[in-house]
Amino acid sequence: MGTTQLDTVPEPKYWHLKTVIGEALDSDFAVGEILPNERELAARFGVARATLRQALEQLELEGRLQRRRGVGTTVAPPRMGVDVSASLQDWPGSPTDAWQPVGCTTALPPAAVARALDTDTDEDVHTLRRMLVTHGQPVAAELLYVPSSSVPELSAIDAPAGAARARAVLRELQRLAPAGLDRAVELGSARADDAKELDRLPGAPVLVVTTRYLTEGRTAVVSVATYRADTCRLTFGASGDLEIRHDTAQRRAS
Amino acid sequence: MGTTQLDTVPEPKYWHLKTVIGEALDSDFAVGEILPNERELAARFGVARATLRQALEQLELEGRLQRRRGVGTTVAPPRMGVDVSASLQDWPGSPTDAWQPVGCTTALPPAAVARALDTDTDEDVHTLRRMLVTHGQPVAAELLYVPSSSVPELSAIDAPAGAARARAVLRELQRLAPAGLDRAVELGSARADDAKELDRLPGAPVLVVTTRYLTEGRTAVVSVATYRADTCRLTFGASGDLEIRHDTAQRRAS
Protein backbone atom coordinates (compact mmCIF):
# COMPACT_ATOMS: atom_id res chain seq x y z
CA MET A 1 0.00 0.00 0.00
CA GLY A 2 1.03 3.60 0.39
CA THR A 3 2.85 5.11 -2.53
CA THR A 4 0.74 4.48 -5.56
CA GLN A 5 2.94 6.95 -7.41
CA LEU A 6 6.43 5.94 -8.38
CA ASP A 7 9.08 7.41 -6.13
CA THR A 8 9.91 10.35 -8.32
CA VAL A 9 13.21 11.91 -7.47
CA PRO A 10 12.07 15.29 -6.19
CA GLU A 11 13.12 17.97 -8.64
CA PRO A 12 14.43 21.01 -6.76
CA LYS A 13 11.79 23.70 -6.41
CA TYR A 14 13.92 26.41 -7.95
CA TRP A 15 14.53 24.23 -10.97
CA HIS A 16 10.84 23.63 -11.49
CA LEU A 17 10.17 27.32 -10.92
CA LYS A 18 12.71 28.23 -13.55
CA THR A 19 10.94 26.01 -16.07
CA VAL A 20 7.51 27.40 -15.25
CA ILE A 21 8.60 31.02 -15.37
CA GLY A 22 10.64 30.39 -18.50
CA GLU A 23 7.58 29.06 -20.27
CA ALA A 24 5.54 31.99 -19.05
CA LEU A 25 8.13 34.33 -20.51
CA ASP A 26 7.70 32.73 -23.91
CA SER A 27 3.94 32.89 -23.90
CA ASP A 28 2.76 35.74 -21.70
CA PHE A 29 5.41 38.42 -21.80
CA ALA A 30 6.92 40.73 -24.38
CA VAL A 31 10.53 41.83 -24.51
CA GLY A 32 11.11 44.71 -22.14
CA GLU A 33 8.03 44.03 -20.09
CA ILE A 34 8.36 44.30 -16.30
CA LEU A 35 7.67 41.23 -14.17
CA PRO A 36 5.92 41.45 -10.80
CA ASN A 37 8.40 42.11 -8.02
CA GLU A 38 10.20 39.28 -6.24
CA ARG A 39 8.11 39.39 -3.08
CA GLU A 40 4.92 39.07 -5.03
CA LEU A 41 6.22 36.33 -7.31
CA ALA A 42 7.45 34.36 -4.30
CA ALA A 43 4.04 34.66 -2.64
CA ARG A 44 2.28 33.71 -5.84
CA PHE A 45 4.31 30.52 -6.18
CA GLY A 46 4.24 29.78 -2.47
CA VAL A 47 8.01 29.75 -1.96
CA ALA A 48 10.49 31.77 0.01
CA ARG A 49 11.97 34.76 -1.72
CA ALA A 50 15.44 33.19 -1.71
CA THR A 51 14.14 30.20 -3.62
CA LEU A 52 12.44 32.38 -6.19
CA ARG A 53 15.63 34.38 -6.57
CA GLN A 54 17.55 31.21 -7.33
CA ALA A 55 15.24 30.59 -10.27
CA LEU A 56 15.51 34.18 -11.50
CA GLU A 57 19.29 34.00 -11.26
CA GLN A 58 19.31 31.02 -13.58
CA LEU A 59 17.09 32.78 -16.08
CA GLU A 60 19.31 35.85 -15.93
CA LEU A 61 22.38 33.65 -16.48
CA GLU A 62 20.72 32.34 -19.62
CA GLY A 63 20.12 35.88 -20.82
CA ARG A 64 16.34 35.72 -20.56
CA LEU A 65 15.86 38.23 -17.77
CA GLN A 66 17.47 41.47 -16.78
CA ARG A 67 17.37 42.66 -13.19
CA ARG A 68 18.22 46.14 -12.01
CA ARG A 69 18.27 47.25 -8.41
CA GLY A 70 15.74 49.92 -7.65
CA VAL A 71 13.97 49.30 -10.94
CA GLY A 72 12.73 45.76 -11.37
CA THR A 73 13.01 42.64 -13.45
CA THR A 74 12.43 42.87 -17.17
CA VAL A 75 12.28 40.41 -20.03
CA ALA A 76 15.59 40.56 -21.89
CA PRO A 77 15.84 40.76 -25.67
CA PRO A 78 17.66 37.89 -27.42
CA ARG A 79 21.39 38.08 -26.98
CA MET A 80 23.18 40.16 -29.54
CA GLY A 81 25.80 38.49 -31.69
CA VAL A 82 29.22 40.10 -31.32
CA ASP A 83 31.68 39.21 -34.02
CA VAL A 84 35.03 38.26 -32.55
CA SER A 85 36.39 36.43 -35.56
CA ALA A 86 40.06 37.14 -35.88
CA SER A 87 42.04 38.16 -38.91
CA LEU A 88 45.47 39.60 -39.43
CA GLN A 89 43.94 42.74 -40.84
CA ASP A 90 42.03 43.40 -37.64
CA TRP A 91 44.78 44.16 -35.20
CA PRO A 92 43.96 46.64 -32.47
CA GLY A 93 43.80 50.12 -33.90
CA SER A 94 43.03 49.12 -37.47
CA PRO A 95 40.50 51.28 -39.33
CA THR A 96 37.77 48.66 -38.88
CA ASP A 97 38.34 48.46 -35.14
CA ALA A 98 35.21 49.53 -33.27
CA TRP A 99 36.77 49.64 -29.81
CA GLN A 100 36.98 53.02 -28.08
CA PRO A 101 40.17 53.80 -26.19
CA VAL A 102 39.50 55.33 -22.79
CA GLY A 103 42.84 55.37 -21.07
CA CYS A 104 46.42 54.22 -20.86
CA THR A 105 48.95 53.79 -18.11
CA THR A 106 52.55 52.70 -18.43
CA ALA A 107 54.28 50.68 -15.76
CA LEU A 108 56.22 47.53 -15.00
CA PRO A 109 53.98 44.53 -15.62
CA PRO A 110 52.65 42.08 -13.06
CA ALA A 111 54.27 38.67 -13.33
CA ALA A 112 51.31 36.99 -15.06
CA VAL A 113 51.27 39.57 -17.84
CA ALA A 114 55.03 39.41 -18.33
CA ARG A 115 54.72 35.66 -18.70
CA ALA A 116 52.01 35.92 -21.33
CA LEU A 117 54.06 38.46 -23.22
CA ASP A 118 57.25 36.39 -23.03
CA THR A 119 59.01 39.45 -21.73
CA ASP A 120 60.76 40.43 -18.53
CA THR A 121 59.17 42.09 -15.55
CA ASP A 122 61.63 44.94 -15.81
CA GLU A 123 60.39 46.20 -19.15
CA ASP A 124 57.64 48.82 -19.16
CA VAL A 125 54.27 47.76 -20.52
CA HIS A 126 51.57 50.10 -21.79
CA THR A 127 48.19 49.07 -20.43
CA LEU A 128 45.36 50.41 -22.57
CA ARG A 129 41.76 50.38 -21.45
CA ARG A 130 39.17 50.17 -24.18
CA MET A 131 35.40 49.76 -24.36
CA LEU A 132 33.12 48.25 -26.93
CA VAL A 133 29.70 49.87 -27.11
CA THR A 134 26.89 48.71 -29.39
CA HIS A 135 23.45 50.24 -29.72
CA GLY A 136 24.25 52.53 -26.83
CA GLN A 137 24.99 49.61 -24.52
CA PRO A 138 28.37 48.67 -23.09
CA VAL A 139 29.25 45.21 -24.33
CA ALA A 140 32.84 44.59 -23.37
CA ALA A 141 35.80 46.09 -21.52
CA GLU A 142 39.32 45.32 -22.58
CA LEU A 143 42.83 45.58 -21.24
CA LEU A 144 45.52 45.69 -23.91
CA TYR A 145 49.05 44.97 -22.79
CA VAL A 146 51.66 46.41 -25.13
CA PRO A 147 55.31 46.02 -24.14
CA SER A 148 57.23 49.21 -24.85
CA SER A 149 59.56 47.24 -27.12
CA SER A 150 56.60 46.62 -29.44
CA VAL A 151 56.27 50.36 -30.02
CA PRO A 152 59.88 51.56 -29.82
CA GLU A 153 59.21 54.96 -31.37
CA LEU A 154 56.68 55.89 -28.75
CA SER A 155 58.96 57.00 -25.96
CA ALA A 156 59.91 60.02 -28.04
CA ILE A 157 56.31 61.03 -28.48
CA ASP A 158 55.74 61.65 -24.83
CA ALA A 159 51.98 61.72 -25.09
CA PRO A 160 50.14 62.50 -21.85
CA ALA A 161 48.64 59.53 -20.04
CA GLY A 162 45.02 58.74 -20.74
CA ALA A 163 43.06 58.39 -23.96
CA ALA A 164 45.56 60.46 -25.92
CA ARG A 165 48.41 58.12 -25.17
CA ALA A 166 46.14 55.14 -25.88
CA ARG A 167 45.55 56.46 -29.38
CA ALA A 168 49.26 57.06 -29.84
CA VAL A 169 50.08 53.47 -28.87
CA LEU A 170 47.42 52.11 -31.24
CA ARG A 171 48.82 54.25 -34.04
CA GLU A 172 52.30 52.88 -33.46
CA LEU A 173 50.96 49.34 -33.50
CA GLN A 174 50.01 49.79 -37.15
CA ARG A 175 53.70 49.74 -38.05
CA LEU A 176 54.06 46.13 -36.95
CA ALA A 177 53.93 43.17 -39.32
CA PRO A 178 51.25 40.76 -38.05
CA ALA A 179 52.32 37.12 -38.14
CA GLY A 180 49.54 35.34 -36.31
CA LEU A 181 47.24 35.32 -33.37
CA ASP A 182 45.63 32.89 -31.00
CA ARG A 183 42.70 33.15 -28.72
CA ALA A 184 40.94 31.54 -25.77
CA VAL A 185 37.46 31.95 -24.30
CA GLU A 186 36.52 31.14 -20.74
CA LEU A 187 33.99 31.99 -18.09
CA GLY A 188 34.86 34.54 -15.46
CA SER A 189 33.29 36.96 -13.05
CA ALA A 190 33.56 40.69 -13.50
CA ARG A 191 36.13 42.51 -11.41
CA ALA A 192 34.88 45.66 -9.73
CA ASP A 193 36.33 47.99 -12.36
CA ASP A 194 35.03 46.04 -15.33
CA ALA A 195 31.65 45.62 -13.68
CA LYS A 196 31.32 49.35 -13.30
CA GLU A 197 32.07 50.03 -16.95
CA LEU A 198 29.78 47.25 -18.07
CA ASP A 199 26.96 48.58 -15.89
CA ARG A 200 26.79 45.36 -13.88
CA LEU A 201 27.45 44.35 -10.30
CA PRO A 202 30.85 42.96 -9.32
CA GLY A 203 30.94 39.22 -9.83
CA ALA A 204 28.57 39.23 -12.76
CA PRO A 205 29.30 36.40 -15.20
CA VAL A 206 31.45 37.42 -18.14
CA LEU A 207 33.10 35.76 -21.08
CA VAL A 208 36.82 36.44 -20.98
CA VAL A 209 38.52 36.42 -24.37
CA THR A 210 42.29 36.34 -24.17
CA THR A 211 44.10 37.09 -27.41
CA ARG A 212 47.78 36.95 -28.16
CA TYR A 213 48.92 38.93 -31.20
CA LEU A 214 52.13 37.68 -32.74
CA THR A 215 54.75 39.20 -34.96
CA GLU A 216 57.43 36.96 -36.30
CA GLY A 217 59.07 35.27 -33.40
CA ARG A 218 57.43 37.05 -30.53
CA THR A 219 54.26 38.16 -28.78
CA ALA A 220 53.63 41.80 -29.62
CA VAL A 221 50.38 42.42 -27.75
CA VAL A 222 48.13 40.58 -25.33
CA SER A 223 44.49 41.49 -24.93
CA VAL A 224 42.09 40.45 -22.17
CA ALA A 225 38.56 41.36 -23.18
CA THR A 226 35.62 40.93 -20.83
CA TYR A 227 32.22 40.52 -22.48
CA ARG A 228 28.87 40.67 -20.69
CA ALA A 229 27.76 37.06 -20.68
CA ASP A 230 24.13 37.92 -20.12
CA THR A 231 23.65 40.06 -23.17
CA CYS A 232 26.00 38.73 -25.79
CA ARG A 233 26.93 35.75 -27.85
CA LEU A 234 30.39 35.65 -29.37
CA THR A 235 30.35 34.76 -33.05
CA PHE A 236 33.16 33.44 -35.20
CA GLY A 237 32.42 33.83 -38.86
CA ALA A 238 29.36 35.47 -40.36
CA SER A 239 26.79 33.60 -38.29
CA GLY A 240 25.23 36.55 -36.55
CA ASP A 241 21.68 35.33 -36.97
CA LEU A 242 22.16 31.76 -35.81
CA GLU A 243 20.03 31.10 -32.81
CA ILE A 244 18.82 27.89 -31.25
CA ARG A 245 16.94 28.39 -28.06
CA HIS A 246 18.87 25.97 -25.97
CA ASP A 247 15.99 24.79 -23.87
CA THR A 248 13.24 24.40 -26.39
CA ALA A 249 15.38 22.84 -29.06
CA GLN A 250 15.60 19.68 -27.07
CA ARG A 251 11.98 19.09 -26.09
CA ARG A 252 11.50 16.52 -28.72
CA ALA A 253 14.71 14.69 -29.42
CA SER A 254 16.16 12.61 -26.65
CA MET B 1 31.82 65.14 14.34
CA GLY B 2 31.59 61.39 14.57
CA THR B 3 32.87 59.62 11.49
CA THR B 4 36.58 60.16 11.52
CA GLN B 5 36.86 57.47 8.85
CA LEU B 6 35.78 58.29 5.34
CA ASP B 7 32.40 56.86 4.45
CA THR B 8 33.66 53.77 2.68
CA VAL B 9 31.08 52.16 0.51
CA PRO B 10 30.69 48.83 2.30
CA GLU B 11 31.99 46.03 0.14
CA PRO B 12 29.66 43.04 0.32
CA LYS B 13 30.89 40.45 2.78
CA TYR B 14 30.81 37.62 0.28
CA TRP B 15 32.95 39.64 -2.10
CA HIS B 16 35.53 40.31 0.53
CA LEU B 17 35.42 36.66 1.57
CA LYS B 18 36.00 35.58 -1.99
CA THR B 19 39.12 37.71 -2.15
CA VAL B 20 40.45 36.46 1.16
CA ILE B 21 39.83 32.80 0.37
CA GLY B 22 41.14 33.24 -3.15
CA GLU B 23 44.42 34.57 -1.80
CA ALA B 24 44.59 31.74 0.71
CA LEU B 25 44.18 29.28 -2.14
CA ASP B 26 47.20 30.75 -3.88
CA SER B 27 49.43 30.69 -0.84
CA ASP B 28 48.29 27.97 1.54
CA PHE B 29 46.75 25.20 -0.53
CA ALA B 30 47.88 22.75 -3.16
CA VAL B 31 45.80 21.55 -6.11
CA GLY B 32 43.50 18.77 -5.00
CA GLU B 33 43.68 19.63 -1.35
CA ILE B 34 40.43 19.52 0.63
CA LEU B 35 39.19 22.68 2.29
CA PRO B 36 37.49 22.68 5.70
CA ASN B 37 33.78 22.08 5.37
CA GLU B 38 31.35 24.92 4.85
CA ARG B 39 30.02 25.01 8.40
CA GLU B 40 33.49 25.31 9.83
CA LEU B 41 34.62 27.91 7.31
CA ALA B 42 31.51 29.98 8.00
CA ALA B 43 32.18 29.83 11.73
CA ARG B 44 35.82 30.68 11.24
CA PHE B 45 34.97 33.80 9.24
CA GLY B 46 32.04 34.70 11.45
CA VAL B 47 29.40 34.68 8.74
CA ALA B 48 26.29 32.67 7.97
CA ARG B 49 26.75 29.58 5.90
CA ALA B 50 24.73 31.08 3.04
CA THR B 51 27.13 33.99 2.82
CA LEU B 52 30.15 31.72 2.81
CA ARG B 53 28.52 29.68 0.09
CA GLN B 54 28.06 32.77 -2.06
CA ALA B 55 31.80 33.30 -1.97
CA LEU B 56 32.54 29.66 -2.75
CA GLU B 57 30.11 29.77 -5.67
CA GLN B 58 32.05 32.64 -7.19
CA LEU B 59 35.32 30.82 -6.81
CA GLU B 60 33.81 27.71 -8.36
CA LEU B 61 32.48 29.81 -11.26
CA GLU B 62 36.02 31.00 -11.85
CA GLY B 63 37.27 27.44 -11.90
CA ARG B 64 39.32 27.72 -8.73
CA LEU B 65 37.29 25.34 -6.57
CA GLN B 66 35.47 22.11 -7.13
CA ARG B 67 32.62 21.09 -4.87
CA ARG B 68 31.10 17.65 -4.70
CA ARG B 69 28.14 16.68 -2.58
CA GLY B 70 28.99 14.11 0.02
CA VAL B 71 32.69 14.62 -0.50
CA GLY B 72 33.85 18.17 0.09
CA THR B 73 35.41 21.21 -1.53
CA THR B 74 38.75 20.81 -3.23
CA VAL B 75 41.19 23.14 -4.92
CA ALA B 76 40.72 22.82 -8.66
CA PRO B 77 43.60 22.44 -11.11
CA PRO B 78 43.99 25.18 -13.75
CA ARG B 79 41.41 24.92 -16.48
CA MET B 80 42.36 22.67 -19.34
CA GLY B 81 42.56 24.19 -22.78
CA VAL B 82 40.20 22.52 -25.25
CA ASP B 83 40.94 23.22 -28.87
CA VAL B 84 37.79 24.16 -30.75
CA SER B 85 39.44 25.82 -33.71
CA ALA B 86 37.50 25.01 -36.83
CA SER B 87 38.75 23.79 -40.15
CA LEU B 88 37.11 22.25 -43.15
CA GLN B 89 39.08 19.06 -42.59
CA ASP B 90 37.62 18.63 -39.14
CA TRP B 91 34.01 17.90 -39.86
CA PRO B 92 32.23 15.57 -37.47
CA GLY B 93 33.39 12.01 -38.04
CA SER B 94 36.75 12.86 -39.58
CA PRO B 95 39.71 10.70 -38.53
CA THR B 96 41.01 13.44 -36.21
CA ASP B 97 37.65 13.77 -34.47
CA ALA B 98 38.00 12.87 -30.79
CA TRP B 99 34.27 12.86 -29.97
CA GLN B 100 32.70 9.57 -28.96
CA PRO B 101 29.26 8.80 -30.37
CA VAL B 102 26.89 7.44 -27.76
CA GLY B 103 23.51 7.43 -29.43
CA CYS B 104 21.25 8.49 -32.23
CA THR B 105 17.53 9.00 -32.65
CA THR B 106 15.68 9.97 -35.79
CA ALA B 107 12.54 12.09 -35.69
CA LEU B 108 10.86 15.22 -36.97
CA PRO B 109 12.77 18.25 -35.69
CA PRO B 110 11.56 20.84 -33.21
CA ALA B 111 10.88 24.19 -34.82
CA ALA B 112 14.08 25.85 -33.56
CA VAL B 113 16.27 23.15 -35.04
CA ALA B 114 14.45 23.19 -38.36
CA ARG B 115 15.01 26.93 -38.51
CA ALA B 116 18.74 26.59 -37.87
CA LEU B 117 18.98 23.92 -40.53
CA ASP B 118 16.99 25.91 -43.10
CA THR B 119 14.80 22.88 -43.57
CA ASP B 120 11.17 22.04 -43.02
CA THR B 121 9.69 20.57 -39.89
CA ASP B 122 8.35 17.64 -41.90
CA GLU B 123 11.76 16.27 -42.82
CA ASP B 124 13.32 13.71 -40.51
CA VAL B 125 16.45 14.78 -38.65
CA HIS B 126 19.00 12.44 -37.12
CA THR B 127 19.97 13.62 -33.64
CA LEU B 128 23.33 12.25 -32.55
CA ARG B 129 24.57 12.41 -29.02
CA ARG B 130 28.32 12.56 -28.54
CA MET B 131 30.70 13.04 -25.66
CA LEU B 132 34.16 14.49 -25.40
CA VAL B 133 36.32 12.96 -22.69
CA THR B 134 39.83 14.08 -21.83
CA HIS B 135 42.10 12.61 -19.18
CA GLY B 136 39.23 10.44 -18.02
CA GLN B 137 37.02 13.44 -17.36
CA PRO B 138 33.89 14.35 -19.29
CA VAL B 139 34.45 17.73 -20.89
CA ALA B 140 31.54 18.31 -23.23
CA ALA B 141 28.27 16.83 -24.45
CA GLU B 142 27.05 17.46 -27.96
CA LEU B 143 23.89 17.18 -29.97
CA LEU B 144 24.44 16.89 -33.71
CA TYR B 145 21.45 17.56 -35.93
CA VAL B 146 21.75 15.95 -39.35
CA PRO B 147 18.80 16.32 -41.71
CA SER B 148 18.15 13.07 -43.53
CA SER B 149 18.64 14.86 -46.85
CA SER B 150 22.29 15.43 -45.87
CA VAL B 151 22.85 11.65 -45.74
CA PRO B 152 20.51 10.38 -48.48
CA GLU B 153 22.09 6.92 -48.68
CA LEU B 154 21.46 6.18 -45.05
CA SER B 155 17.84 5.14 -45.18
CA ALA B 156 18.90 2.00 -47.04
CA ILE B 157 21.39 1.04 -44.35
CA ASP B 158 18.75 0.67 -41.70
CA ALA B 159 21.18 0.66 -38.84
CA PRO B 160 19.66 0.11 -35.41
CA ALA B 161 19.14 3.18 -33.30
CA GLY B 162 21.87 4.00 -30.80
CA ALA B 163 25.62 4.24 -31.12
CA ALA B 164 25.67 2.03 -34.20
CA ARG B 165 23.44 4.35 -36.16
CA ALA B 166 25.40 7.32 -34.91
CA ARG B 167 28.56 5.86 -36.45
CA ALA B 168 26.69 5.14 -39.68
CA VAL B 169 25.53 8.75 -39.94
CA LEU B 170 29.04 10.06 -39.27
CA ARG B 171 30.41 7.77 -41.94
CA GLU B 172 27.91 9.07 -44.46
CA LEU B 173 28.82 12.65 -43.57
CA GLN B 174 32.30 12.06 -44.96
CA ARG B 175 30.83 11.98 -48.46
CA LEU B 176 29.85 15.63 -48.27
CA ALA B 177 31.90 18.46 -49.70
CA PRO B 178 32.53 21.01 -46.92
CA ALA B 179 32.05 24.62 -48.02
CA GLY B 180 32.27 26.54 -44.79
CA LEU B 181 31.28 26.74 -41.16
CA ASP B 182 30.38 29.33 -38.60
CA ARG B 183 30.29 29.23 -34.89
CA ALA B 184 28.98 31.03 -31.81
CA VAL B 185 29.87 30.78 -28.11
CA GLU B 186 27.58 31.79 -25.29
CA LEU B 187 26.92 31.13 -21.64
CA GLY B 188 24.20 28.68 -20.68
CA SER B 189 23.15 26.40 -17.88
CA ALA B 190 23.27 22.65 -18.19
CA ARG B 191 20.03 20.87 -18.94
CA ALA B 192 19.33 17.84 -16.79
CA ASP B 193 20.53 15.35 -19.42
CA ASP B 194 23.74 17.21 -20.20
CA ALA B 195 24.43 17.78 -16.52
CA LYS B 196 24.23 14.06 -15.85
CA GLU B 197 26.70 13.19 -18.58
CA LEU B 198 29.04 15.99 -17.51
CA ASP B 199 28.92 14.84 -13.88
CA ARG B 200 27.48 18.15 -12.70
CA LEU B 201 24.23 19.30 -11.18
CA PRO B 202 21.48 20.64 -13.43
CA GLY B 203 21.89 24.35 -13.98
CA ALA B 204 25.67 24.26 -13.79
CA PRO B 205 27.27 26.95 -15.96
CA VAL B 206 28.34 25.73 -19.38
CA LEU B 207 29.76 27.23 -22.52
CA VAL B 208 27.46 26.47 -25.41
CA VAL B 209 29.18 26.28 -28.79
CA THR B 210 26.78 26.29 -31.72
CA THR B 211 28.31 25.34 -35.05
CA ARG B 212 26.74 25.34 -38.46
CA TYR B 213 28.46 23.20 -41.08
CA LEU B 214 27.81 24.32 -44.64
CA THR B 215 27.99 22.61 -47.97
CA GLU B 216 27.57 24.73 -51.04
CA GLY B 217 24.28 26.51 -50.75
CA ARG B 218 22.89 24.92 -47.62
CA THR B 219 23.35 23.96 -43.99
CA ALA B 220 24.31 20.31 -43.80
CA VAL B 221 24.71 19.85 -40.05
CA VAL B 222 24.14 21.85 -36.92
CA SER B 223 25.96 21.06 -33.69
CA VAL B 224 25.18 22.29 -30.19
CA ALA B 225 28.06 21.41 -27.89
CA THR B 226 27.94 22.01 -24.15
CA TYR B 227 31.30 22.44 -22.40
CA ARG B 228 31.83 22.45 -18.65
CA ALA B 229 32.54 26.10 -17.92
CA ASP B 230 34.25 25.36 -14.63
CA THR B 231 36.95 23.06 -15.94
CA CYS B 232 37.70 24.20 -19.44
CA ARG B 233 38.88 27.07 -21.55
CA LEU B 234 38.06 27.03 -25.25
CA THR B 235 41.05 27.74 -27.42
CA PHE B 236 41.17 28.88 -31.02
CA GLY B 237 44.53 28.33 -32.58
CA ALA B 238 47.54 26.74 -30.93
CA SER B 239 47.42 28.75 -27.72
CA GLY B 240 46.89 25.93 -25.30
CA ASP B 241 49.31 27.23 -22.74
CA LEU B 242 48.19 30.83 -22.62
CA GLU B 243 47.03 31.70 -19.17
CA ILE B 244 46.55 34.98 -17.43
CA ARG B 245 45.05 34.69 -13.99
CA HIS B 246 42.29 37.20 -14.48
CA ASP B 247 42.34 38.52 -10.95
CA THR B 248 45.99 38.81 -10.25
CA ALA B 249 46.95 40.18 -13.65
CA GLN B 250 45.31 43.44 -12.79
CA ARG B 251 46.67 44.14 -9.34
CA ARG B 252 49.12 46.63 -10.58
CA ALA B 253 47.85 48.38 -13.68
CA SER B 254 44.79 50.55 -13.30
Place this chain on the structure above:
DNA sequence: GAGTGGTCTAGACCACCCT
Protein backbone atom coordinates in the same frame (compact mmCIF):
# COMPACT_ATOMS: atom_id res chain seq x y z
C1' DG C 1 9.44 58.41 0.59
C1' DA C 2 8.00 54.37 -1.64
C1' DG C 3 9.36 50.50 -4.05
C1' DT C 4 12.79 47.64 -6.11
C1' DG C 5 16.49 44.18 -6.12
C1' DG C 6 20.91 42.89 -3.23
C1' DT C 7 22.82 41.15 1.08
C1' DC C 8 22.69 38.55 5.30
C1' DT C 9 21.15 35.64 9.14
C1' DA C 10 20.17 31.26 11.84
C1' DG C 11 18.18 27.84 11.54
C1' DA C 12 16.14 23.12 9.21
C1' DC C 13 16.00 19.16 6.32
C1' DC C 14 17.54 16.44 2.23
C1' DA C 15 20.60 13.79 -1.14
C1' DC C 16 24.74 11.89 -1.62
C1' DC C 17 29.35 9.62 -0.58
C1' DC C 18 32.19 7.17 2.30
C1' DT C 19 33.50 3.47 5.49
Place this chain on the structure above:
DNA sequence: GGGTGGTCTAGACCACTCT
Protein backbone atom coordinates in the same frame (compact mmCIF):
# COMPACT_ATOMS: atom_id res chain seq x y z
C1' DG D 1 25.82 6.20 10.37
C1' DG D 2 28.36 10.19 10.13
C1' DG D 3 29.86 13.85 7.34
C1' DT D 4 29.52 16.58 3.19
C1' DG D 5 27.41 19.91 0.07
C1' DG D 6 22.50 21.21 -1.83
C1' DT D 7 17.94 23.11 -0.92
C1' DC D 8 14.68 25.84 1.57
C1' DT D 9 12.57 28.96 4.96
C1' DA D 10 11.07 33.47 7.18
C1' DG D 11 12.50 36.91 8.41
C1' DA D 12 15.72 41.60 8.53
C1' DC D 13 18.20 45.43 6.73
C1' DC D 14 20.67 47.92 2.96
C1' DA D 15 21.55 50.39 -1.64
C1' DC D 16 19.58 52.05 -5.35
C1' DT D 17 16.12 54.47 -8.57
C1' DC D 18 12.25 56.88 -9.43
C1' DT D 19 8.84 60.50 -8.59
